[in-house]
Amino acid sequence: MYKVAALLLLLASSGYGLNDVSDKIMTKLHHFNLCSACWGEEYADEYIRNIYEASAKCYKSPSAMPMADSVLGFPATLISGYEDVDANDIAEFGNSQLTMVNNFTCVMKHLGFLTEAGEINSDLFAHTEEIELIDLDTENRFASGSRAGADPVFVKKLYKEIAECNDLAENWPTKSLEKSPFLKKFGKMAVYFNCIKKVERQSCAKYLIYNDLLRHGVKIDATGLNDKYDAAAMAVRVLERVGSEEEKHIDEYFWGDLEA
Template sequence: MKLIQINIVALACLSAVSAFISEPYITKFAKRKMADGCFGESVMAAFRGKILAAIDTCKGYDPVMQSELLAQYYAIVRIGGSRRKRSTVSSFSSQQLQDTGSKISEMIERLGCVLKELKFADAQNRIDAFSIKVAIASLGLPKSLDEDLQEAVDQCNDLANCLPNSMVDKPPSTPEFGRQKAFFECFERAKVESCMKKEFRDGYLPSLQEQNPAINADETFQTIIMSFMAGDTPF
């Protein structure tokens, strides 16, 4: 009985502690664990090492400053919709706006430097889809996962290139930054879907194929995903 009481107290303490952990951190941790499980810890460790090396080459890039500046940037550009937002914008002086714009431009330029060092972008800041696909192929991933990611690169690159110049070249951002942002947001979602599909193939598809050998893996996966979205699923 005492052991049960201790466990209950421990769970209550853990619940209390979790309230102090920010949701973005939890999401970041969950994504990291998902990537380690999907691609392999050694693969992800090597990739993170390349990122750190690229950041070190592009000295001055500060992730904390990036987060703060982007928050200010969105407070400036998302004008309208509420009095609070308008008052936030009006609290900036002309000099503050100029200084913030300069810092954002510098941050984006350094981010562009990191992408070039990783060969994810070319000299003109355009997404280098070919080099990204070569990098994926070098990871030694399972064939199906590799194919899903390769297809995602093409799809996300097509999506990013569909954006008009008027949407992607707005100051204080550098040329092509809007396309870069669109591409990597798209690819982030595609990676999650590819890992979910891998889990489906490894964990659920074999038993389904025992019941029906002619079952189509891709169609079945999409059906399950759509059923979750519709709130109608037996899982």
């Protein structure tokens, strides 16, 4: 028993028990590689550069935003009778929350996701059935070769679903956002941005899945589904389901998350 305990302690203190690359950084790498595989590394690099440049500008001079109880949704007397917290601590927390939203809003304006008035820029991903690639990518940066933008089906799908994110945010039940002035002011914006992030990542993943299945000779029938990409995503779920426990174990070892 002592030897087992000593071995476990040794493993925990060795490189085996350490994650030199944090889960957060690993997730960022996965998302960067997904973006690169979908749109090309040149576009992914430019996208990251634009985000960091906007972040630097906004950190130095963020957009103006009122710092008031009416926006925070809670009073300076939120907590009482607890000696380690006073009105200054509450005000500092509230201001930190507004500062984060303030900087986020500023960055989104620089990237064109929000208008100067702070409204969702629905024109950025305006969708029509007549949409053409040349209108979306005049410099032909990601509409050539094996990139996702080279497929009109993919581009129209992406823009259509992002436009639906705007519809989702605009029609989000108002009652659920009336829990606080903060949610009332920023709730729909949060719904929209979470939606478009999910749409982009899901769409790129489906694009890669579809092409991977094709390379391995798997034929996809999209009958009854929106398109070949949704069909590919469904096909993979079926393939996962029918795999044996032994196959799933091997797959999890090579492609699953790292264990601590």
